[in-house]
Amino acid sequence: MPLLDLPPWLLSLLLAPFGLVLGSFGNVLIHRLPQEEAAERNVVTRGSHCPACKAPIKPWHNVPLFGWLWLRGKCAACGWRIPLRYPLVELLGGLLFAGSPWLFPFGTLIWCKGVLCGFALIVLFFTDFTEMILPDVLQFPLMILGVLFALPQLQWPEATVQVWSGGGQLLQALTFHNSLQPAPGFHIFEPAVTWQQSLLGLAVGYGVPALVNRLYKAIRKTDGLGMGDFKMLAWLGAFWGWAPMLGILFLGAGLGAAVGVPLMLMRRSNGQTMLPFGCFLALATPVIVFFGRALWLGYLGMVS
Numbered sequence: 459m460p461l462l463d464l465p466p467w468l469l470s471l472l473l474a475p476f477g478l479v480l481g482s483f484g485n486v487l488i489h490r491l492p493q494e495e496a497a498e499r500n501v502v503t504r505g506s507h508c509p510a511c512k513a514p515i516k517p518w519h520n521v522p523l524f525g526w527l528w529l530r531g532k533c534a535a536c537g538w539r540i541p542l543r544y545p546l547v548e549l550l551g552g553l554l555f556a557g558s559p560w561l562f563p564f565g566t567l568i569w570c571k572g573v574l575c576g577f578a579l580i581v582l583f584f585t586d587f588t589e590m591i592l593p594d595v596l597q598f599p600l601m602i603l604g605v606l607f608a609l610p611q612l613q614w615p616e617a618t619v620q621v622w623s624g625g626g627q628l629l630q631a632l633t634f635h636n637s638l639q640p641a642p643g644f645h646i647f648e649p650a651v652t653w654q655q656s657l658l659g660l661a662v663g664y665g666v667p668a669l670v671n672r673l674y675k676a677i678r679k680t681d682g683l684g685m686g687d688f689k690m691l692a693w694l695g696a697f698w699g700w701a702p703m704l705g706i707l708f709l710g711a712g713l714g715a716a717v718g719v720p721l722m723l724m725r726r727s728n729g730q731t732m733l734p735f736g737c738f739l740a741l742a743t744p745v746i747v748f749f750g751r752a753l754w755l756g757y758l759g760m761v762s
Contacts, residue, residue: 481551604696
């Protein structure tokens with residue numbers, strides 16, 4: 459029998475509130491981690507408070523989504539307008555958890571890995587978008603976790619778990635497989651990311667953009683990428699391997715160019731327009747993780 463004898467739609471309903479709460483915590487990380495003062499970066503012991511007037515937020519005002527709607531998007535103490543980002547991040551967290559059992563077999567290592575990666579991308583997208591910062595305190599642990607995700611399959615390569623499909627059939631899944639495998643809403647099996655591939659992805663993810671940035675700096679006398687971008691690519695390489703990481707880099711660069719080139723032409727900034735490249739990497743990651751192989755095979759078919 460499955461780990462939880464529940465259909466995926468019911469799992470979605472049960473997981474969505476946890477995602478909303480995690481999204482609320484994500485807002486705390488997005489606001490506090492870029493702060494300069496250590497006390498302001500405290501996300502463990504310091505309670506929720508208004509960023510404008512520092513007034514403590516009442517528990518019933520802190521309920522994800524509903525609190526923002528109840529307050530009509532304003533602080534109850536000072537009337538500060540709460541950015542739309544707050545309910546958006548909470549909603550994305552809820553959607554991430556609600557959609558996860560359809561894309562990853564629930565109760566497996568790849569489910570944990572996919573949810574963690576998705577949450578990290580949400581937080582990093584908005585920290586980079588609002589503050590142009592990709593915090594080290596998140597990215598260094600993700601590098602370590604990416605490698606650790608490759609280890610359990612060495613000890614238990616044949617352990618299995620069953621999940622219900624959307625059509626009422628049972629799917630057999632590998633419990634500790636750390637890459638895509640058939641789920642109720644996604645039926646693709648990808649080879650496991652080995653610990654060697656994870657370490658190589660970590661090294662290449664940091665080394666290749668660092669080399670490109672050094673060449674760019676030698677020519678343009680300024681950095682083309684920030685150090686946070688190197689670290690983001692490093693942990694993405696540790697999570698998914700070196701080949702998907704390169705796909706994320708190239709697609710992210712393409713998205714960045716699609717936005718940056720028109721901005722440079724409009725502003726006539728001579729190539730000095732700063733863009734939050736981490737945002738483009740975050741957008742590129744799910745595309746490459748889920749459809750990278752199909753895109754690559756389609757490209758080969760076009761050029762051959």
